[in-house]
Amino acid sequence: xxxxxxxxxxxxxxxxxxxxxxxxxxxxxxxxxxxxxxxxxxxxxxxxxxxxxxxxxxxxxxxxxxxxxxxxxxxxxxxxxxxxxxxxxxxxxxxxxxxxxxxxxxxxxxxxxxxxxxxxxxxxxxxxxxxxxxxxxxxxxxxxxxxxxxxxxxxxxxxxxxxxxxxxxxxxxxxxxxx
Amino acid sequence: xxxxxxxxxxxxxxxxxxxxxxxxxxxxxxxxxxxxxxxxxxxxxxxxxxxxxxxxxxxxxxxxxxxxxxxxxxxxxxxxxxxxxxxxxxxxxxxxxxxxxxxxxxxxxxxxxxxxxxxxxxxxxxxxxxxxxxxxxxxxxxxxxxxxxxxxxxxxxxxxxxxxxxxxxxxxxxxxxxx
Amino acid sequence: xxxxxxxxxxxxxxxxxxxxxxxxxxxxxxxxxxxxxxxxxxxxxxxxxxxxxxxxxxxxxxxxxxxxxxxxxxxxxxxxxxxxxxxxxxxxxxxxxxxxxxxxxxxxxxxxxxxxxxxxxxxxxxxxxxxxxxxxxxxxxxxxxxxxxxxxxxxxxxxxxxxxxxxxxxxxxxxxxxx
Amino acid sequence: xxxxxxxxxxxxxxxxxxxxxxxxxxxxxxxxxxxxxxxxxxxxxxxxxxxxxxxxxxxxxxxxxxxxxxxxxxxxxxxxxxxxxxxxxxxxxxxxxxxxxxxxxxxxxxxxxxxxxxxxxxxxxxxxxxxxxxxxxxxxxxxxxxxxxxxxxxxxxxxxxxxxxxxxxxxxxxxxxxx
Numbered sequence: 001x002x003x004x005x006x007x008x009x010x011x012x013x014x015x016x017x018x019x020x021x022x023x024x025x026x027x028x029x030x031x032x033x034x035x036x037x038x039x040x041x042x043x044x045x046x047x048x049x050x051x052x053x054x055x056x057x058x059x060x061x062x063x064x065x066x067x068x069x070x071x072x073x074x075x076x077x078x079x080x081x082x083x084x085x086x087x088x089x090x091x092x093x094x095x096x097x098x099x100x101x102x103x104x105x106x107x108x109x110x111x112x113x114x115x116x117x118x119x120x121x122x123x124x125x126x127x128x129x130x131x132x133x134x135x136x137x138x139x140x141x142x143x144x145x146x147x148x149x150x151x152x153x154x155x156x157x158x159x160x161x162x163x164x165x166x167x168x169x170x171x172x173x174x175x176x177x178x179x
Numbered sequence: 180x181x182x183x184x185x186x187x188x189x190x191x192x193x194x195x196x197x198x199x200x201x202x203x204x205x206x207x208x209x210x211x212x213x214x215x216x217x218x219x220x221x222x223x224x225x226x227x228x229x230x231x232x233x234x235x236x237x238x239x240x241x242x243x244x245x246x247x248x249x250x251x252x253x254x255x256x257x258x259x260x261x262x263x264x265x266x267x268x269x270x271x272x273x274x275x276x277x278x279x280x281x282x283x284x285x286x287x288x289x290x291x292x293x294x295x296x297x298x299x300x301x302x303x304x305x306x307x308x309x310x311x312x313x314x315x316x317x318x319x320x321x322x323x324x325x326x327x328x329x330x331x332x333x334x335x336x337x338x339x340x341x342x343x344x345x346x347x348x349x350x351x352x353x354x355x356x357x358x
Numbered sequence: 359x360x361x362x363x364x365x366x367x368x369x370x371x372x373x374x375x376x377x378x379x380x381x382x383x384x385x386x387x388x389x390x391x392x393x394x395x396x397x398x399x400x401x402x403x404x405x406x407x408x409x410x411x412x413x414x415x416x417x418x419x420x421x422x423x424x425x426x427x428x429x430x431x432x433x434x435x436x437x438x439x440x441x442x443x444x445x446x447x448x449x450x451x452x453x454x455x456x457x458x459x460x461x462x463x464x465x466x467x468x469x470x471x472x473x474x475x476x477x478x479x480x481x482x483x484x485x486x487x488x489x490x491x492x493x494x495x496x497x498x499x500x501x502x503x504x505x506x507x508x509x510x511x512x513x514x515x516x517x518x519x520x521x522x523x524x525x526x527x528x529x530x531x532x533x534x535x536x537x
Numbered sequence: 538x539x540x541x542x543x544x545x546x547x548x549x550x551x552x553x554x555x556x557x558x559x560x561x562x563x564x565x566x567x568x569x570x571x572x573x574x575x576x577x578x579x580x581x582x583x584x585x586x587x588x589x590x591x592x593x594x595x596x597x598x599x600x601x602x603x604x605x606x607x608x609x610x611x612x613x614x615x616x617x618x619x620x621x622x623x624x625x626x627x628x629x630x631x632x633x634x635x636x637x638x639x640x641x642x643x644x645x646x647x648x649x650x651x652x653x654x655x656x657x658x659x660x661x662x663x664x665x666x667x668x669x670x671x672x673x674x675x676x677x678x679x680x681x682x683x684x685x686x687x688x689x690x691x692x693x694x695x696x697x698x699x700x701x702x703x704x705x706x707x708x709x710x711x712x713x714x715x716x
Contacts, residue, residue, distance in 0.1 A: 007330070018337040022378070022387065022476060029380065029387045043296060043307035044345055045329030116223060118380060122480050122659060128222035131310025134329045150224030151186070152315050164222055201557065201566065201655060208559065297559055301480060301659050327654045365688070374590040401665035402653060402703055403687030474581060486580035489668030491685050498625070508582030508671050524581055 001006070008045040009137055010079030014070055016087025018115040018126050031056040034046055035119035036085050039130045047138070050079075050098075054056055059094075061085025069096050071101035074110055081137045082110045085130075087161055088167075091146055095155035098156040099144045105150040108146045125149075186226040188316055189258035190215055193249055193273070194236040195266025197294040197305050214298035215264050218309045226231040226317070229258075238266025238273070238293075246273050250280035253289055260316045261289045264309075266348075267339055270325055274334035278323045289323045291315040295344055304328075360414075365405040367392055367495055369435030372428055372452070373415040373447025376484050378398040389489045393477035394443050396465045405496070417445025417452070417472075425452050429459035432468055439495045444512040445486075446518055446525075447503055451512035458500045468502045469495040474523055544584040545675055547616035548573055550633070551607055553624025555652040555663050568593040572656035573622050576667045584675070595668040596624025596631070596651075604631050608638035611647055618674045619647045622667075625697055625704075628675075628683055632692035636681045647681045648674040653702055662686075 013019070015032040021032035037051050054070055055062065062070075074082050075098070086094055095112050102108070103127035119126035133147045146153040148167040157171045192198065192213040216230050219345035232240065233249055241249075253261050254277070264275055274291050281287070292312035297312045298305035312326040325332040327346040371377065371392040378389035395409045412428055413420065420428075432440050432478040433456070444452055453470050460466070476482035502527035504511040506525040515529045550556065550571040558569035574588045591607055592599065597605075611619050612635070623631055632649050639645070650670035656663035670684040683690040685704040694708045 017380070020380070022375070022479070028300060039307060040329065043329065045307070046345060046347075047329050059249055072299040110264070121380070121478050121479055122219055123478070125222040127306035128224070128310035128313075131307035131312075132314040133310075134307075135314035135326065135331065136318060137313040138331060139315060147314065149312070150219065150222065150226050152314065152317060165226060168225075196559070199559070201554070201658070299656055299658050299660070300559070397665060398687065400660055401662040402707075404703060435681040474696055479628070485664035486576060486582070486629065486668035487673075489665035489670075489687070490672040491668075492665075493672035493684065493689065494676060495671040496689060497673060505672065508577065508580065508584050508668070510675060514542065524583060525701050527584075 001065070007081070007138060008079055008135070009047055009049040009081045009083055010077050011051040012073055012084045013051065013053045014055040014059070014062065014066075014084060014086045016059050016085065016091075017117065018085055018119050018129075019056065020118040022122060029163055031058065032072075034085065035126060036083070038128055039119065040084065040125050040134070043127065043131065044070050045132070045134060055093050057087070059090040060096070062087070062090055066146040070094055071097045075101040077108070080142075082108060082109045083133050083137050084110065084111050084112045086114050087091065088116060088148065089162075091148075092155055092158060095144050095146055096133045099155055102144065106142040106144065108138050109142050111140070111147050112145070113147045116148075122177045183247060184270065186260070186317060186355055187258055188228040188260045188262055188313070189256050190230040190250055191242065191249065191261065191263045192232045193234040193238070193245075193263060193265045195264065195270075195293045195298065197240050197264055197292075197298050197308075198235065200299060201298040210237065213264065214305060215262070215309055218298065218306050219313070222306065224313060226313070236266070238269040241269055241273065246276040249273055250276045252281040253277050253287075256287070258317070259287045259321075260315050261287060262291065262312050263291045265291050265293050267273065267293045267307075267327065270327075271334055271337060271339070274323050274325055281323065285321040285323065288316050288319050288321050290319070291324070292325050292326045295327075300353055328330055365439070365496060366437055367407040367439045367441055368435050368491070369404055369407055369409040370422075370440065370442045371411045372413040372417070372420065372442060374417050374443065374449075374458065374472045375475065376399065376487075378470075378476040379478060384399070392443065393484060394441070394488055395522065396486050397477065401489065403484065403492060405492070405509050409466055415445070417448040420445070420448055420452065425455040427479050428452055429455045432466075433455050433459040438466045438500075440466060440492050441495050442468065442470045443444045444470050444519065445453055446472045446474060446506065447520075450513055450516060450518070453502050453504055454496070457513055460502065464500040464502065466494050467498050467500050469498070469505050470503070471505045474506075518530075541712050544618070544675060545616055546584055546618045546620055547614050548586055548588040549607065549610055549619065549621045550590045551592040551596070551603075551621060552590065552597050552610045552653045553598065553622065553629065554654065555622055555650075555656050555666075557655040559619045559656060568595065568681065571622065572663060573620070575666055576664050577658065577671070580664065580668065582671060583703075584671070587670040594624070596627040599627055599631065600626070604634040609633055609665045611635050611640040611645075614645070614670070617645045619645060619677075620670050620674050621647065623649050623650045623651050625651045625653060625685065626699075627693055628685075629695060629697070632681050632683055636692055639681065643679040646677050648677070648684050649656050649682070653685075 015031040115126040117124040194210040294305040296303040372380040469491045473484040475482040552568040621693040648670045654661040
């Protein structure tokens with residue numbers, strides 16, 4: 001088995017709650033700068049990474065064309081490991097679009113992650129989720145995964161339960177076959 | 180391949196910086212209550228877990244007898260997945276003690292994690308690290324691992340670089356054979 | 359000069375950015391529970407206080423009838439010292455309404471305060487501003503004041519500069535005659 | 538009555554819990570950079586100020602010579618308003634030394650403040666206390682004051698209750714005659 005001697009993770013960002021900031025001047029909330037690189041820096045993460053911001057949108061506002069562009073970026077990246085930060089409401093749809101783009105025998109590991117509370121809040125799931133995704137992308141076999149609520153989900157086996165504000169398995173706890 | 184239908188993670192805590200609090204009444208710093216359960220709760224982690232506090236010590240104060248007790252708890256746990264929060268200065272020694280206790284064919288995945296800055300600080304690696312460990316323990320094959328600085332290390336292949344205040348691979352980036 | 363032997367501060371809350379929370383389930387921001395009492399508790403404030411939530415509104419949504427109700431509560435309170443937390447966009451209007459209600463010879467000290475960033479953010483002016491207001495209400499002579507940006511302003515001598523997102527004196531730095 | 542057209546606050550720092558950081562490399566806690574200027578900046582305070590760091594010590598380590606130097610800096614400052622951040626254990630002693638240096642008819646307002654929990658903690662009294670001191674120094678008549686626990690105390694009328702970890706009035710709630 002080949003051992004990569006240097007871990008490199010390509011990060012793409014599409015917006016979502018994790019990047020939301022509050023602009024009092026407008027009394028409203030907007031998607032701001034990607035927070036994931038600041039989280040990685042603060043946490044002392046020592047793997048190599050690059051970050052490219054693709055969109056700054058609420059995921060409800062992402063169009064099919066946007067998803068196609070995200071999938072194209074992921075599918076044509078040189079990296080074997082990709083993290084995509086993304087709003088939670090349509091994270092599953094984008095994961096499926098990427099799965100289609102990678103085809104039946106994917107050669108890279110792609111992990112979608114976001115947060116249910118903005119990273120700038122005192123109490124937030126953002127740092128935990130980014131840490132979770134950083135481990136998942138380094139340890140899981142090639143394929144597309146959603147990493148939310150401290151769980152790894154296959155895109156076809158998960159839904160966001162909006163009233164409960166969490167991701168839930170559609171297959172009663174069945175895990176990806178990582179072990 | 181067997182799919183566990185419910186993910187259960189057994190958590191043990193041994194103290195360390197992650198749990199440090201400041202007691203102004205004494206003008207000093209002490210190891211306080213385990214912070215990992217609060218982090219999991221705040222982050223909306225939805226896997227099942229139990230937590231048992233074994234020690235509340237700076238890891239420099241842990242004795243060989245303490246390590247033997249920690250290893251015994253891990254080796255006799257019913258859980259297939261174990262996270263141990265631990266001070267960083269002797270994390271490697273304890274990981275090796277657990278590796279010895281589990282023998283050459285371990286049947287459970289054990290992840291040691293801690294933080295370089297207390298969880299109670301505004302800027303800390305604690306939430307990220309706990310998230311990272313939570314993914315590692317669910318995705319890695321049986322064995323003992325150290326999860327620090329956004330990397331997974333084998334106990335015999337890592338050291339804490341104290342002046343640089345980070346964990347570094349002794350084998351130039353070689354990763355565990357998870358993929 | 360009479361020395362009050364116990365300091366009591368009556369707090370009223372009208373909503374505003376200071377109390378804003380983010381509801382991911384709705385992908386929007388709303389005014390939530392008053393944050394001031396939690397701030398006072400966390401900060402170890404040892405004066406006595408009571409808190410009554412009057413409104414949970416963006417201050418742009420407060421009507422004249424709402425202002426009249428706020429002014430009535432302040433004017434009929436038994437307390438000599440009143441803090442009102444309020445959105446920043448119409449804080450001046452409400453302060454003027456209270457000034458009218460108290461008449462030309464006010465017998466109580468009223469301090470309006472809010473924040474430009476929600477109290478739940480990691481980086482926020484909320485704790486500082488509440489501390490500032492807590493001192494102002496204990497030290498200023500009877501009258502109505504706005505406490506924002508680390509300054510004490512008379513209601514007729516201040517405006518919110520919305521593009522700059524701060525309160526500014528209309529009289530070039532003239533302070534209340536507290537000394 | 539003269540109105541200052543620009544508010545200027547001179548800040549001196551002597552160390553103490555408010556500035557404490559944790560150095561994991563040494564597994565210990567030390568007094569670091571002054572935090573007050575960062576707090577003022579984050580909070581959008583718009584008065585003018587200068588900051589000079591005099592000591593970085595636990596207040597238990599401050600000597601009489603140190604206090605004399607602090608008092609000399611305060612007494613010879615050009616500023617009418619001075620905030621001194623200081624450790625809590627000997628804050629009263631330093632306040633008395635400053636009171637002596639200013640003489641029976643002080644011409645400036647001096648406010649001593651610190652915190653019971655480091656400013657870098659998620660949950661801390663530092664921002665609140667700095668806000669409180671910022672208002673106190675702008676509104677109180679000339680003299681020396683201790684601003685802790687949301688109260689203004691005269692140096693001779695307060696003690697730190699170490700077991701309860703708070704400042705308490707020795708005169709049962711008597712306030713400075715600010716109104």
